[in-house]
Amino acid sequence: MDRRDFLKTTAAVGATALTGKKLFAKEPLKPEEFVGVLVDTTRCIGCRECEMACGEAHDLLVPDVQNDNALEQVRTTSDEQWMVINRFETDKGDVFVKKQCMHCMQPACAAACPTEAMKKTKEGPVIWRGDKCMGCRFCMVSCPFDIPKFEYDEWNPKIEKCTLCFDRLQDGERPACVEACPTDALIFGTRTKLIEDARKRIYNNPDDYVHHIYGEHEAGGTGYLYLSAVPFEQIGFRTDLGTTPYPEYTKEFLYSVPLVLFGLPALLFGFSHLTDKETDDSE
Amino acid sequence: MNNEVTVRDESKRFIKFIIQEMKPRGKWLTPFNIISIPIILLGLVILYFRFVYGLGSVTNLSQEFPWGFWIGFDVVTGVAFAGGAYVITFVVYIMRVDKYHSIVRVTVLNGLLAYMFYAGALVLDLGRPWHIINPIIGNSFGLSSVLFLVAWHFLIYMTAEFVEFSPVIAEWLNWKKTEKFVKSLTLGAVILGISLSTLHQSGLGALFLMAKPKIHPLWYSEFIPILFFVSSIYAGLSMIIFEGTISHRVFKDLIDPKSHHSFDDIMLGLGKGAAITMFVYYFFKALIFIHGQHWTLITDGWGLWYLTEVIGFVLIPGFMYAFGVRNRSLSIIRIAAILSLIGIMLNRLNTSIIAYNWNAVVHYIPSWQEFVVTLMVIFAEIWVFRWIVTRMPVFKSSH
Amino acid sequence: MDSFYYVNIFETKGLEYLLLMIFLVLLILLVRYISPPTEKKKRF
Numbered sequence: 001m002d003r004r005d006f007l008k009t010t011a012a013v014g015a016t017a018l019t020g021k022k023l024f025a026k027e028p029l030k031p032e033e034f035v036g037v038l039v040d041t042t043r044c045i046g047c048r049e050c051e052m053a054c055g056e057a058h059d060l061l062v063p064d065v066q067n068d069n070a071l072e073q074v075r076t077t078s079d080e081q082w083m084v085i086n087r088f089e090t091d092k093g094d095v096f097v098k099k100q101c102m103h104c105m106q107p108a109c110a111a112a113c114p115t116e117a118m119k120k121t122k123e124g125p126v127i128w129r130g131d132k133c134m135g136c137r138f139c140m141v142s143c144p145f146d147i148p149k150f151e152y153d154e155w156n157p158k159i160e161k162c163t164l165c166f167d168r169l170q171d172g173e174r175p176a177c178v179e180a181c182p183t184d185a186l187i188f189g190t191r192t193k194l195i196e197d198a199r200k201r202i203y204n205n206p207d208d209y210v211h212h213i214y215g216e217h218e219a220g221g222t223g224y225l226y227l228s229a230v231p232f233e234q235i236g237f238r239t240d241l242g243t244t245p246y247p248e249y250t251k252e253f254l255y256s257v258p259l260v261l262f263g264l265p266a267l268l269f270g271f272s273h274l275t276d277k278e279t280d281d282s283e
Numbered sequence: 284m285n286n287e288v289t290v291r292d293e294s295k296r297f298i299k300f301i302i303q304e305m306k307p308r309g310k311w312l313t314p315f316n317i318i319s320i321p322i323i324l325l326g327l328v329i330l331y332f333r334f335v336y337g338l339g340s341v342t343n344l345s346q347e348f349p350w351g352f353w354i355g356f357d358v359v360t361g362v363a364f365a366g367g368a369y370v371i372t373f374v375v376y377i378m379r380v381d382k383y384h385s386i387v388r389v390t391v392l393n394g395l396l397a398y399m400f401y402a403g404a405l406v407l408d409l410g411r412p413w414h415i416i417n418p419i420i421g422n423s424f425g426l427s428s429v430l431f432l433v434a435w436h437f438l439i440y441m442t443a444e445f446v447e448f449s450p451v452i453a454e455w456l457n458w459k460k461t462e463k464f465v466k467s468l469t470l471g472a473v474i475l476g477i478s479l480s481t482l483h484q485s486g487l488g489a490l491f492l493m494a495k496p497k498i499h500p501l502w503y504s505e506f507i508p509i510l511f512f513v514s515s516i517y518a519g520l521s522m523i524i525f526e527g528t529i530s531h532r533v534f535k536d537l538i539d540p541k542s543h544h545s546f547d548d549i550m551l552g553l554g555k556g557a558a559i560t561m562f563v564y565y566f567f568k569a570l571i572f573i574h575g576q577h578w579t580l581i582t583d584g585w586g587l588w589y590l591t592e593v594i595g596f597v598l599i600p601g602f603m604y605a606f607g608v609r610n611r612s613l614s615i616i617r618i619a620a621i622l623s624l625i626g627i628m629l630n631r632l633n634t635s636i637i638a639y640n641w642n643a644v645v646h647y648i649p650s651w652q653e654f655v656v657t658l659m660v661i662f663a664e665i666w667v668f669r670w671i672v673t674r675m676p677v678f679k680s681s682h
Numbered sequence: 683m684d685s686f687y688y689v690n691i692f693e694t695k696g697l698e699y700l701l702l703m704i705f706l707v708l709l710i711l712l713v714r715y716i717s718p719p720t721e722k723k724k725r726f
Contacts, residue, residue: 076346078346079346108493110427111427111428111493112428112429112430112493113425113428114418114425114428114430114431114434115414115417115418115423115425115431116423116424116425117423130411131414132414132417132422132423133410133411133414134409134410134411134412134413134414134415134417134418135409135410135411135412135414136405136408136409136410136430137349137350137410138428138430138490140346140349141349141350141490141491141493141494141497142493142494144493144495144496146346146347149346150338150346150349150410151337151410152337152338152339152342152344152345153336153337153339153340154337155334155335155336155337156411157337157338157410157411238496240496241496242495246493246495247427247493249492249493249495249505250429250489250492250493252505253429253485253486253489253492253508254427254429254432254489257432257482257486260478260481260482261478261482264477264478264481265474265475265478268373268377268473268474268477268478269470269474271377271378272376272377272379272470272474275377275378275379276379277379555716558712558716559709559712559713559716562708562709562712563709566701566705569701570698570701570702573694573697573698573701574694574698576693576694605712605715605716608716609715609716
């Protein structure tokens with residue numbers, strides 16, 4: 001149960017208490033389980049079907065995968081492509097890695113957003129809502145994975161990033177990229193199931209994988225999880241991001257705000273009273 | 284009936300007065316006008332392109348560098364420079380040091396205008412500025428956001444500053460009753476203003492807390508908020524010295540002869556405050572340096588750049604302030620003020636732009652359009668400042 | 683990949699306290715340096 005849910009429940013309980021309805025009649029809260037995607041990079045063949053499916057599903061650029069030679073260089077997502085496949089040459093041969101929003105469990109972008117345009121849904125996907133966004137790009141500054149992209153050449157720019165096909169999920173479908181994957185390199189499911197699955201794979205094939213699930217703890221845990229045969233820093237992952245959820249870096253500061261505003265004005269008033277030569281209380 | 288007539292007469296007189304005051308005074312072809320008018324016009328043209336064709340058409344911002352000169356200099360540095368207002372109101376209204384009374388009005392005016400123009404420049408940088416009302420009217424409060432907090436603080440602080448300055452406006456309009464009323468609000472506004480300043484000065488630093496993996500470790504620290512707050516104190520003091528020196532010359536005729544007298548003393552006092560604050564700030568930096576075990580980082584170019592900032596533009600101007608105060612040398616204090624301001628600028632730009640994504644292949648360099656718009660903002664602020672001080676009793680002591 | 687070893691997060695504490703003492707001594711010197719000399723004579 002995250003803090004937002006907690007607040008919601010508290011508010012709900014408060015509301016029922018106020019309206020005088022039955023207080024404890026509600027069912028106990030079911031913790032919502034985040035969904036995510038497990039990427040097994042040992043299975044990816046670099047066909048880029050997912051890139052095309054993503055472009056089609058979201059009205060973005062559909063790459064010409066036969067002819068564009070895009071694998072020649074390491075790419076990043078853009079305002080035209082929410083996900084890309086990159087190729088890395090390693091001592092275990094070519095490894096293909098999918099790159100997109102990680103859908104952090106505690107996303108920095110959502111904590112940074114002053115308008116709640118960037119939002120962590122209770123289902124797990126982090127989505128962007130254009131009717132709220134004011135285009136400050138603080139999400140881009142805050143995201144440890146450098147994922148949100150901005151349309152610099154539009155008068156009415158949007159933030160572009162993977163939504164884990166939130167609209168498809170609501171219709172009971174799987175994300176477009178997962179649907180398109182011919183080798184089951186992408187597996188969609190609840191996070192618990194995915195981590196169990198990943199652990200099982202490492203346990204059953206200890207020589208085929210490095211013994212680490214990228215995303216299990218990185219940046220406080222992410223919805224996207226990765227398995228790899230080679231160390232993750234060799235295939236374009238940052239391994240220096242730490243395990244602290246990024247919003248926690250601002251927690252102390254945000255906490256201190258009401259603290260300061262409780263204490264400081266009173267203190268200042270006291271000071272000004274003490275230094276005032278005209279109001280002598282001892283008389 | 285009679286009453287109505289006087290009200291009508293009064294409002295007629297008022298409109299006449301305002302129109303009279305709106306008219307330009309003095310010479311038109313001053314060097315400042317000759318430089319500033321074309322730049323303001325050019326800036327407006329650039330802004331047209333910016334709002335019609337997008338930010339990319341005039342700035343060098345990129346996906347790796349979402350915040351550029353307009354945020355890093357206009358907002359982050361500009362607000363630090365405006366810190367003088369809360370420092371001086373603290374000294375005068377809370378500590379009741381009468382010596383600085385004569386500079387309260389002009390400092391508060393400078394603070395108010397700096398917030399209106401430099402923090403206002405934030406709007407130019409927003410991709411979808413019409414949604415700026417969202418976090419204000421309450422249909423989407425991003426309560427977990429530092430930027431939300433900073434934006435709200437800007438708004439409330441500007442109101443507090445306006446209340447602090449309003450007696451001057453009332454005096455100018457000759458509204459005796461209003462003047463008396465708004466004067467009674469001053470202490471409250473001052474207390475609110477100082478409290479808010481501590482938080483949004485540090486809040487500007489807190490904006491970068493989540494950019495931990497992007498900022499060079501010599502500039503990133505969990506104590507950025509505290510560093511930003513402490514440095515805003517001497518940034519504000521240095522700005523008062525710098526700005527005071529200029530307006531002391533430019534607006535000589537407007538300044539009360541009485542305050543002329545103590546001008547040197549005021550500058551020396553401010554220099555003293557700056558010297559001690561910078562000394563403390565320097566040791567904060569040293570503490571963070573030791574705590575972070577950063578000694579392995581100072582051997583390369585970034586280390587040298589860091590030392591340039593911390594020693595060349597904090598420690599040295601700090602000592603210059605101390606030396607200037609001891610020897611009562613205003614010229615040394617002025618040089619120290621300029622060096623300190625450069626140091627603040629370096630620190631804010633390092634945090635927000637230069638050491639941000641420091642290992643990027645293509646690093647952001649502001650476009651000439653970004654510089655022109657920044658200059659436009661500065662010049663526009665000076666125009667308004669000049670208009671106000673030549674009409675309202677800003678340089679008079681507020682007693 | 684995940685290995686376990688001891689990290690002393692207070693490794694620099696001694697140095698930090700040393701810095702603090704240096705700071706306090708220097709602060710006194712600085713304050714004395716910038717205070718008007720007439721006041722100093724009175725005190726001694």
